[in-house]
Amino acid sequence: MADTQVESPKKQEQVGGRGIGDDGALREFGSNLVQTPGRFRDSMIRHGTPTSSRTRSQAIFTNFFLHILPTRTHVHAIKAMTTLGLGVATFVLFLLLCITGILLMVYYKPSVDQAYGSMLDIMHVVPTGRLMRNVHRWSAHAMVFCVILHMARAFYTAAYKGRRQFNWVIGMSLFVMTLALSFTGYLLPWDQLAFWAVTIGANIAQSPQELTDVLGITSWFDVGRMQKELLLGAHHVGQEALIRFYVLHVMVLPIVTSVLIAVHFWRIRKDGGLVRPRSADEVPADHATPPAKSPPGKAVSPVTSAPLKTYGLMGLMHGKTPAVNRELRNTISTWPNVLYVIGAVSMVTVLAMLVLGMFFDAPLREMANPAVPENPAKAPWYFLGLQELVSYSAFMGGVGIPAIVVIGLALVPYLDREKEDTGIWFSGAQGRRVALWSVGFAVVVVVGMLWFTVSVGWLRDWESTAHVPQIVITIFNPGTVFVVVFALWSLFIVKRTNSTRMGAIGLFTCFLVGFAILTYFATVHRGPNWDFFWSESDWPVH
Amino acid sequence: MTPKQDQLTGAKRFKTPKTRRDFLGLAAAWSAVVALAMAMLGAMRLPMPSVFPESNSRVKLGTPERYAVGTKQYFPKHRLWLFRDEAGFHAISATCTHLGCIAVRNDDGTFHCPCHGSKFDAIGNVEGGPAPKALVWVQLTVSPEGWLVADTFKEVKQGTVLVV
Numbered sequence: 125m126a127d128t129q130v131e132s133p134k135k136q137e138q139v140g141g142r143g144i145g146d147d148g149a150l151r152e153f154g155s156n157l158v159q160t161p162g163r164f165r166d167s168m169i170r171h172g173t174p175t176s177s178r179t180r181s182q183a184i185f186t187n188f189f190l191h192i193l194p195t196r197t198h199v200h201a202i203k204a205m206t207t208l209g210l211g212v213a214t215f216v217l218f219l220l221l222c223i224t225g226i227l228l229m230v231y232y233k234p235s236v237d238q239a240y241g242s243m244l245d246i247m248h249v250v251p252t253g254r255l256m257r258n259v260h261r262w263s264a265h266a267m268v269f270c271v272i273l274h275m276a277r278a279f280y281t282a283a284y285k286g287r288r289q290f291n292w293v294i295g296m297s298l299f300v301m302t303l304a305l306s307f308t309g310y311l312l313p314w315d316q317l318a319f320w321a322v323t324i325g326a327n328i329a330q331s332p333q334e335l336t337d338v339l340g341i342t343s344w345f346d347v348g349r350m351q352k353e354l355l356l357g358a359h360h361v362g363q364e365a366l367i368r369f370y371v372l373h374v375m376v377l378p379i380v381t382s383v384l385i386a387v388h389f390w391r392i393r394k395d396g397g398l399v400r401p402r403s404a405d406e407v408p409a410d411h412a413t414p415p416a417k418s419p420p421g422k423a424v425s426p427v428t429s430a431p432l433k434t435y436g437l438m439g440l441m442h443g444k445t446p447a448v449n450r451e452l453r454n455t456i457s458t459w460p461n462v463l464y465v466i467g468a469v470s471m472v473t474v475l476a477m478l479v480l481g482m483f484f485d486a487p488l489r490e491m492a493n494p495a496v497p498e499n500p501a502k503a504p505w506y507f508l509g510l511q512e513l514v515s516y517s518a519f520m521g522g523v524g525i526p527a528i529v530v531i532g533l534a535l536v537p538y539l540d541r542e543k544e545d546t547g548i549w550f551s552g553a554q555g556r557r558v559a560l561w562s563v564g565f566a567v568v569v570v571v572g573m574l575w576f577t578v579s580v581g582w583l584r585d586w587e588s589t590a591h592v593p594q595i596v597i598t599i600f601n602p603g604t605v606f607v608v609v610f611a612l613w614s615l616f617i618v619k620r621t622n623s624t625r626m627g628a629i630g631l632f633t634c635f636l637v638g639f640a641i642l643t644y645f646a647t648v649h650r651g652p653n654w655d656f657f658w659s660e661s662d663w664p665v666h
Numbered sequence: 667m668t669p670k671q672d673q674l675t676g677a678k679r680f681k682t683p684k685t686r687r688d689f690l691g692l693a694a695a696w697s698a699v700v701a702l703a704m705a706m707l708g709a710m711r712l713p714m715p716s717v718f719p720e721s722n723s724r725v726k727l728g729t730p731e732r733y734a735v736g737t738k739q740y741f742p743k744h745r746l747w748l749f750r751d752e753a754g755f756h757a758i759s760a761t762c763t764h765l766g767c768i769a770v771r772n773d774d775g776t777f778h779c780p781c782h783g784s785k786f787d788a789i790g791n792v793e794g795g796p797a798p799k800a801l802v803w804v805q806l807t808v809s810p811e812g813w814l815v816a817d818t819f820k821e822v823k824q825g826t827v828l829v830v
């Protein structure tokens with residue numbers, strides 16, 4: 125950088141113009157040429173090697189891609205147990221899906237006549253096509269998995285409180301987006317599984333008819349039909365549906381998801397970084413200056429404790445006081461510490477996907493055949509819990525209960541506002557106990573209920589209730605029983621512990637356990653005709 | 667007026683009386699919002715189809731004479747069961763009213779659906795499982811040319827028969 129101001133003395137002599145035969149400009153050109161790599165770098169990155177606090181901060185805040193991070197990060201944020209790396213893993217999977225997805229788009233043709241063929245091409249002819257498709261499929265599964273775990277992490281560390289309330293709501297919409305992305309992607313291969321799973325999905329969208337039929341308003345207000353027609357553009361899954369799902373899958377949903385992710389990340393900054401326990405802000409005993417007397421939990425001053433908001437450099441450059449260049453208490457330089465962590469999580473995530481994609485092929489059944497239903501037509505694993513509920517009644521299982529759960533989860537931050545014990549897993553020992561009890565409770569309720577419906581049956585299997593009105597069948601779903609019982613359990617805990625946080629832990633745990641058991645049950649124990657089997661080897665051959 | 671501060675989030679909410687100027691400003695802002703919302707709604711009309719690709723729902727099933735009394739025949743392409751008994755013709759759609767799988771007709775004349783185990787009797791009434799309503803009876807007519815025609819979009823009341 126030192127040479128930028130140097131001018132050749134010769135040039136100054138010839139202000140009025142250059143003489144013929146003078147080689148000054150030529151020499152300058154030569155030297156420019158030699159210096160270009162260095163100057164190119166300097167023009168791109170306008171600070172020195174990140175070795176001092178100042179240049180490290182500059183490395184973060186002068187970089188478009190990194191300036192979403194604070195220049196200094198609280199040490200608590202990069203402890204493994206704070207996030208388990210799950211948010212970053214989810215984000216990396218999303219990027220991986222975008223990259224492999226764009227590559228697949230090069231060959232994929234969204235037409236009912238050609239889609240399946242292009243899948244076969246991708247699997248057998250296109251160079252690296254099989255690997256890209258496999259990585260895309262596994263990353264999609266992994267993203268759903270990670271987003272659920274990430275949500276559970278944010279929940280159990282009470283990261284949805286105070287300033288972070290709204291980011292939890294953004295998170296819920298990201299959760300829904302993730303599921304929508306994978307549902308729309310499911311149709312694209314146009315194989316038997318795709319066709320029948322989406323047929324079922326579209327009919328679930330139509331199932332509000334069960335309700336409007338009972339109310340007798342279907343003829344003039346048919347939400348179910350509207351939803352189905354909007355989704356399929358037709359009455360059956362066909363070309364119209366394929367194009368719609370394609371547009372949603374490759375354009376609409378990725379864009380909406382990207383915007384939501386950007387807001388999600390931006391708000392983490394504005395909300396004061398990742399959630400941390402109050403104890404994380406206490407000044408370590410070995411520190412020289414005693415902490416100023418102030419009420420606990422309040423920021424003392426920008427330099428003696430981590431600020432509530434992450435101002436980045438401003439905290440550092442505050443005049444010529446002795447505090448300058450001394451580390452903010454309990455914070456570390458983002459470059460390189462946080463970047464190492466993010467990099468490591470990304471590498472592990474990508475590696476896992478590559479290995480999975482290398483050794484396990486994404487399934488592809490026979491081409492879609494509207495005349496022969498796939499039996500059983502199982503949706504992707506994360507929808508199988510719902511599919512189990514749908515097998516008792518479509519509306520409650522497929523629309524009612526998911527809506528109650530999503531809205532209920534989004535409201536959690538507004539119903540539980542106790543501000544103690546954020547940033548601590550389960551908010552401490554009592555929360556751990558409540559969670560454990562809730563696991564036990566939910567296991568008993570869900571397994572008991574499944575055992576009951578499998579061995580004894582459900583409403584229409586019994587003499588006395590075989591002909592109850594349809595509305596009873598619609599509403600009285602085993603899932604409805606779960607929702608009611610879990611809600612009561614949660615209220616019981618609130619009363620018993622006198623804490624809404626404990627009630628929330630109980631409720632969330634019950635739903636997580638219910639989701640896990642139903643998913644497992646429908647994956648392993650449901651076979652042809654949605655009958656119960658101990659394992660797939662017992663399925664009748666047909 | 668002092669702002670009401672939320673203890674937890676630090677958010678401040680002001681409650682001040684509205685002046686006429688505020689009112690006009692608010693009215694303008696809300697008009698803009700409503701206009702935008704209506705425009706969005708208008709744009710959302712596009713994906714709601716008014717013509718369906720399957721709009722030709724009428725399918726010819728041959729001449730009525732082809733089917734003797736006692737006929738029970740399945741048309742896989744149209745997912746339709748055609749019956750002829752002493753009373754006349756009737757057709758029942760095999761599309762399960764639960765989630766759209768294809769119901770299978772058993773040897774005893776009843777139907778069952780392989781997807782979630784719904785059961786229907788011989789005329790389509792729900793006997794078990796999650797199906798919300800009976801299998802649909804489809805309209806049958808005889809065209810001017812003398813063909814037996816089923817309109818798979820037109821539902822008729824259970825028990826309606828076509829006398830030829």
Ligand code: HEM
Nearest residue numbers: 207210211212214215275278283292295296298299398399
């Ligand atoms: C596409 C999906 C998502 C992505 C890419 C994503 C990404 C992230 C990342 C990178 C973080 C930083 C902390 C970490 O690494 O864990 C984070 C934090 C957070 N996320 Fe997500 N997230 C997603 C979905 C969700 C969902 C479904 C929820 C919950 C409903 C949620 C709620 C939160 C909350 C509350 C925080 C702040 C945590 C704290 O302060 O400790 N996010 N997210």
Ligand code: FES
Nearest residue numbers: 762764765779782
């Ligand atoms: S689709 Fe027939 S029982 Fe579910």
